[in-house]
Structures are given as structure tokens and as C-alpha cells.
Amino acid sequence: MTTTEERVLQAVPGAEAPPVERALSSPGRGGRLAAAAARSLPIVPIVGAVLAWHLLTTYDVIAWLRFDKVPGPLDVFHSLRVQFETAEFRQHVVSSLGRILSGFALASLVGVVVGIGIGRSKVVAALLRPLIEIARPIPAIALVPLAILLFPTSEQGIIFITFFAAVFPVTVATMHAMKTLPLVWMDAASTLGANRRQVLFHIVLPGAMPAIFSGLSVSMGVAWICVVSAEMISGQFGVGYWTWMSYSLLDYAGVVAGMLTIGALGFTTSWLIERLGRRVNRWLPGEAR
Amino acid sequence: MSSAVVASTDAGAPVELDKMRIDYADGPAAHLDLKVSPGEIVMLLGPSGCGKSTILRALAGLQPIAAGAARIDGLVRLGPEAHCAMVFQEDALLPWRTARRNVEFALALRGVPRRERKQLVLELLDQVGLTPFADHLPKQLSGGMRQRVQLARTLAAEPRVLLMDEPFGALDAQTRLDMQELLISVWRQRRTTILFVTHDVDEALLLADRVVVLTPRPARIARIVAVAHPRDPDAQLQPEFGLQGKEILALLGHGQLPPTEDRKD
Numbered sequence: 054m055t056t057t058e059e060r061v062l063q064a065v066p067g068a069e070a071p072p073v074e075r076a077l078s079s080p081g082r083g084g085r086l087a088a089a090a091a092r093s094l095p096i097v098p099i100v101g102a103v104l105a106w107h108l109l110t111t112y113d114v115i116a117w118l119r120f121d122k123v124p125g126p127l128d129v130f131h132s133l134r135v136q137f138e139t140a141e142f143r144q145h146v147v148s149s150l151g152r153i154l155s156g157f158a159l160a161s162l163v164g165v166v167v168g169i170g171i172g173r174s175k176v177v178a179a180l181l182r183p184l185i186e187i188a189r190p191i192p193a194i195a196l197v198p199l200a201i202l203l204f205p206t207s208e209q210g211i212i213f214i215t216f217f218a219a220v221f222p223v224t225v226a227t228m229h230a231m232k233t234l235p236l237v238w239m240d241a242a243s244t245l246g247a248n249r250r251q252v253l254f255h256i257v258l259p260g261a262m263p264a265i266f267s268g269l270s271v272s273m274g275v276a277w278i279c280v281v282s283a284e285m286i287s288g289q290f291g292v293g294y295w296t297w298m299s300y301s302l303l304d305y306a307g308v309v310a311g312m313l314t315i316g317a318l319g320f321t322t323s324w325l326i327e328r329l330g331r332r333v334n335r336w337l338p339g340e341a342r
Numbered sequence: 343m344s345s346a347v348v349a350s351t352d353a354g355a356p357v358e359l360d361k362m363r364i365d366y367a368d369g370p371a372a373h374l375d376l377k378v379s380p381g382e383i384v385m386l387l388g389p390s391g392c393g394k395s396t397i398l399r400a401l402a403g404l405q406p407i408a409a410g411a412a413r414i415d416g417l418v419r420l421g422p423e424a425h426c427a428m429v430f431q432e433d434a435l436l437p438w439r440t441a442r443r444n445v446e447f448a449l450a451l452r453g454v455p456r457r458e459r460k461q462l463v464l465e466l467l468d469q470v471g472l473t474p475f476a477d478h479l480p481k482q483l484s485g486g487m488r489q490r491v492q493l494a495r496t497l498a499a500e501p502r503v504l505l506m507d508e509p510f511g512a513l514d515a516q517t518r519l520d521m522q523e524l525l526i527s528v529w530r531q532r533r534t535t536i537l538f539v540t541h542d543v544d545e546a547l548l549l550a551d552r553v554v555v556l557t558p559r560p561a562r563i564a565r566i567v568a569v570a571h572p573r574d575p576d577a578q579l580q581p582e583f584g585l586q587g588k589e590i591l592a593l594l595g596h597g598q599l600p601p602t603e604d605r606k607d
């Protein structure tokens with residue numbers, strides 16, 4: 054993947070290197086240097102942030118913000134290495150992933166079906182739209198107490214909360230996609246003899262995929278927020294639970310290690326959705342083949 | 343070329359518009375009486391917004407008929423049931439399917455068994471000269487190529503009536519001539535009845551047996567011009583071509599109506 058900054062830099066010729074440097078060096082070397090500089094540009098702020106973090110924590114800086122109890126990057130790195138060697142921590146990661154994937158898969162399926170139903174049938178729209186508009190503004194995390202009461206196991210409760218959070222972005226995106234599909238696609242299919250079912254599977258569904266995938270990537274983001282918060286409140290497993298336990302046990306390096314793990318998992322799952330979306334929608338005018 | 347593609351059923355079907363009226367919410371859009379013989383090419387010409395697309399859409403089964411009737415092969419079935427297929431003015435290809443798969447889609451909808459489809463697709467793409475581009479997505483094809491794929495896909499439905507709504511409207515003059523030749527060669531093989539909407543008087547006179555000139559909305563028949571020498575390669579050199587062109591332009595409100603005998607029948 055190219056980052057946005059790289060793309061911008063490629064698009065603006067001569068933006069890579071300061072003019073003085075280019076004037077002094079030979080064109081070939083200057084070009085290479087400039088390219089290297091462009092590539093390293095995204096790393097600079099990251100290295101800077103880690104360095105600042107390291108310095109602030111080593112010297113226990115207290116200036117309104119208090120860094121005396123915050124673990125430094127080396128402690129966190131060490132904690133990560135130790136944790137990833139324990140089967141227990143890996144089990145926590147696996148159980149969070151399992152919850153995310155079940156809640157998300159369920160939400161995608163229900164969201165697409167309901168979105169298509171609402172978008173294509175007045176009856177379904179009349180039945181479900183008001184219910185959705187009432188339920189949608191409720192933050193999924195506010196359902197935790199109810200989920201604990203409702204479901205026999207906290208596992209099911211957490212999956213339900215994840216589902217609840219993830220289902221609305223997909224539903225709404227699919228619903229709107231139904232209104233924007235070019236009518237000529239349906240006309241073409243029906244003049245070729247397609248029935249309603251064939252129009253649905255061969256026109257509506259593939260045509261709505263770009264919108265569905267943008268809904269899915271929003272869903273994936275909120276799904277992680279909810280799974281982690283739900284685990285912190287009511288879980289017995291999971292990275293969220295583990296992070297919170299580390300805090301209770303005063304293992305602050307563990308807290309940050311848990312945070313970073315969650316970030317990495319979120320990044321990876323979003324990246325997978327993005328990749329899949331690009332494959333499915335490679336026919337879009339903006340996607341190079 | 344490919345004999346297997348040619349419709350096994352008898353070729354073109356007769357089309358009869360019997361005082362057919364089509365309405366939109368804000369009033370009638372077309373109201374006309376017209377008989378088209380099997381295998382005839384009829385060009386519809388008229389001012390923008392007069393209801394030409396509406397007429398074709400009704401025959402394709404996409405638009406309800408408010409009064410009167412439309413009969414294809416003597417029956418009041420329209421659209422796919424009546425083997426009536428349409429080439430759209432817009433890009434009507436499915437953008438996620440390659441040229442090959444777009445054509446195959448029509449075959450699949452017609453119920454052609456999977457193993458027979460591949461060969462038929464190749465023959466159809468060959469007929470429109472797109473074999474090398476079979477695996478290209480629509481976005482990788484030029485406008486003219488896309489219209490050729492659309493033609494191939496429409497032919498895959500084995501139509502007995504071909505409805506064409508300004509199919510070459512967006513193409514440059516050279517490509518347009520190529521497409522016209524292609525259409526005529528396909529027509530010579532299949533003798534499909536063709537109803538063709540155009541804005542281009544020359545195109546109408548080059549392709550038609552008869553040119554139907556329509557009034558502003560609601561579309562009614564202003565005049566039917568029978569072409570003197572239909573599809574004659576030298577037609578443009580003959581005096582009738584210019585005269586008939588002038589006559590049609592005058593009916594469309596450009597210039598004086600020449601004092602020719604009324605050809606309306």
C-alpha cells in the first residue's frame with residue numbers, strides 16, 4: 054500500500070527535495086536522495102513521537118501531564134515480547150478476533166439483506182425504517198448492562214454488542230446504494246429476460262458492492278471499539294479484558310502493550326477489508342486494473 | 343462468418359402499433375399508429391424530448407401502454423417474451439463483467455447451457471470484431487467498442503425485433519460509419535426487424551427502408567418517408583437523397599418544406 058503522503062509527493066514533481074539541496078547536488082544523486090527523503094518522510098514523525106515518549110518517561114517529566122508512572126517504549130516492547138510468548142495472551146487475542154469476526158460477519162449479512170430490503174421494497178421500508186431510526190442512535194456500549202441480563206453467557210453478549218454496533222453502517226450504506234444504481238443496468242437485464250431474483254443477484258448486489266464495502270470498513274472500526282469496551286466491562290477473555298486486568302494489576306507496560314495489540318489487530322482487519330473491497334470492485338473507474 | 347449464431351427461428355417479426363398511447367404522470371408522451379413489416383428497418387426521427395425513447399421502451403416492455411395496443415408477431419406480448427431486445431443509448435454494459443461475460447450474461451438469461459455458451463460468445467464477439475478484447479472490462483474499452491459489445495450482447499438474445507435507441511449517438515463520425523456498416527452486415531445475415539431512433543438525418547436515410555418523422559411531444563407521426571434506394575452504397579450521390587434529407591429537416595423545423603408529393607401512407 055502506498056500512503057497518502059507518498060501519493061501526494063509522487064503527484065507533485067520537485068516537491069520531494071528542498072530547492073537548495075537540488076541546486077547543489079548532481080541531478081542523478083539529487084533525484085535518488087530526494088526519493089529516499091520522500092520515502093523516509095512518513096517515518097520521521099513516528100520516530101519523533103517514540104523518542105519523545107522515551108525521553109519523557111525516562112526523565113519522569115511532570116509538567117501538568119505526569120509521565121512518572123507511564124511506561125517507556127522499551128518496557129512496552131519487552132512486555133509485548135514476553136506476552137506474545139505466553140499461550141494465555143495469544144488465547145486472549147484469538148478470543149477477541151473470534152468475537153469481532155462473528156459479530157462482524159453477522160452484521161454484514163443482516164445489514165446487506167435489510168439494506169436491500171428497505172431500498173427495494175416499500176413494505177419492508179415501512180416495517181423496518183422506524184425501528185432502525187430509533188435503535189441507531191443508541192451507542193452500542195450503552196447496551197452492555199442489558200446484554201449481560203439478556204444473554205446466558207457474556208460471550209454471546211459481547212458478540213451481540215459488536216453486531217449491534219456494526220450492523221447500522223452496512224445497512225445504511227446498502228440502503229442508499231439501492232437509490233444510486235443506474236436504472237439502465239436493470240433495464241438492460243430485464244430486456245434480456247432477467248427475473249427479479251436474477252436482477253437482484255446479477256445487478257443489484259454487484260452494483261452495490263462499492264457502497265457495501267465502504268459501509269463494511271466503517272463497521273469494522275466501530276466493531277473494534279465495541280468489542281474492546283465490552284470486554285473491559287464484562288469479559289473474562291480478550292485483549293480488552295487483558296488490558297484492563299493489567300491496569301488493575303498495576304502492570305502499566307502491559308496496558309500499553311494491550312493497546313498497541315488492539316491497534317495492530319484493528320489495522321490488520323481494516324486492511325483486509327480494504328484489500329477485499331478493491332478486488333471485488335476493481336471495475337470501478339478509479340481502480341487501476 | 344458464424345452460421346450457428348443465426349436465429350434458428352424465423353428471422354424478423356412484424357410489429358404493429360395500433361393507436362398505441364403512452365402516458366407519463368404529466369400527460370401523453372406518444373400516440374401513434376404504425377405497421378412495420380418483418381425484416382424492415384424503420385428509423386424514428388423527431389425533436390428532442392418528443393417521446394422516441396418512450397416508444398422503444400414500451401416495445402421493450404419497460405413502459406406500460408396506456409391505450410391502444412402494440413403487437414409483435416400478431417401477439418400483444420412485448421419485451422423478452424416477444425424476442426424484442428434493446429440497444430441503449432447509454433452505457434448499458436455491466437461494468438464489473440468483461441466483454442465476454444457481458445455477452446454470456448444474455449445467453450445465461452436465455453437459458454443456454456453453460457458448455458454451449460463459450461463457443462457462442464466467441465462467435466458473437468467475432469461478429470462485432472472484438473475477439474482480442476474479450477477479457478477487457480468495459481472501462482478498458484472505447485465508446486465504440488462498448489457499443490459493439492452491447493450489440494453483441496443484444497444479438498445473443500436472438501431478437502426478432504431489434505430496438506436501437508440512438509446507439510451510435512455518442513460516437514465520432516468515422517466510428518459511426520463503421521458501426522452502421524456492421525449493423526447492416528448483421529442485418530443481412532439475420533433479417534431482424536429493426537426500429538432505430540436517431541437524430542442524424544443522413545444516418546436515417548442510409549440505413550432505413552422508411553423514415554418516420556415524429557412531431558414534438560406527444561410524439562405523433564408527422565410524415566413517413568420511404569427511402570428511394572434503401573442501403574444503396576451510392577445512395578448519397580443520387581438526387582433523391584438530398585431532397586429527402588431536405589424534406590425531413592424541414593419537417594423538423596429547419597428550412598422550407600420542399601414542394602414534393604406527400605409520401606405519407
Ligand SMILES: Nc1ncnc2c1ncn2[C@@H]1O[C@H](COP(=O)(O)OP(=O)(O)OP(=O)(O)O)[C@@H](O)[C@H]1O
Nearest residue numbers: 366367368371389390391392393394395396397559
Ligand atoms: N420517467 C419519466 N417520467 C415522466 N416523464 C418522462 C419520463 N421519461 C421521459 N419523460 C418525458 O417524456 C418525454 C419524452 O421523453 P423521451 O425520453 O421519450 O424523449 P426522446 O424523444 O427520446 O428525447 P431525446 O431525443 O432527447 O432522447 C419528455 O418530455 C420527457 O420529459
Ligand SMILES: [Mg+2]
Nearest residue numbers: 394395396507
Ligand atoms: Mg431518447
